[in-house]
Amino acid sequence: MNRTPIFAAVRHLLARPLIEADVRALDTAIDAALELPSPLAVGPQGVALVRRFEGLAKVRADGMVEAYPDPGTGGDPWTIGWGATGPGIGPGTVWTRAQCDARLEADLARHAEEVAEAIGDAPTSQQQFDALVSFHYNTGAIARATLTRRHIAGDYEGAAEEFSRWVYAGRKVMRGLVRRREAEAGLYGGRD
Template sequence: MGAAASAALATAFIGGWEGLRTEAYRDAVGVWTACYGETKGVAPGDSYSKAECDAMFALELRSYEAQLDRCLKADVPTGAKIAFLSWTYNVGAGAACRSTLVRKANAGDLVGACKELPRWNRAGGRVLRGLTNRRISERSMCLKAVNG
């Protein structure tokens, strides 16, 4: 699969989980958020067009992928990479790069890495149904890619 197709799949998958909200809102743990889960520089009363949100999202996904690529050295199939990028976009590159998931992937245990995803279903110390559902979906995509 080409880079453009992979980027389109990642954008659709991750954007579907993040959802688009053009007006600033507080997320589940009280952080000001807008667009597709953007938090950087978002303040109460901010609003964005869909085009602005799409542009920010594309830029952020490229940034998160570059950060993930610095620590994830394993060669992973496209579906696993999208699942890992979705998770990284949600939990942050620092947490991702320090995780057991990345250690397992880099050690060649891609199935084990995929199975780590459901452990990341909390925000503010609370299990959230939306995160649980997202992680199950990411794990499913990851395992399908790894197992062929």
């Protein structure tokens, strides 16, 4: 990285030449800024949790996987594989197991990035992160959930309680969502 423009800007702001101590302090600050942690990735517990609750439904006798309607609405969004939804997935969509696995990997990476962005630099254990990724994978709500705000504020007990609010589909409590949120809250709180 060319640091000359940075040093020139600081010299201009200070209206004086930089001394050796200034240069060392700037170098240290620039180095620290460049050592930003890489985005968190979902860990094995998070992957297992998503796989457990999403399941690989509608596997045909020939090993191919069919799309199915949302259990809460009986229609959209149509789902295939490990909970994949989106454009091109609807009645009649069929994938191989390899396609399902590849999509899960890509979707988990995208959801992990979105969780990392939503929580910023809030202290987060791997278990908390994995639980948040599972929650977001299922709800898409990490950016707007009170759960996220409580986590960022360091209210981990309050955040863990928020999972239980996300158990509705089609205005009905879904037993599968109740079990999933209990598992996510348990992982989040380190009780998995």
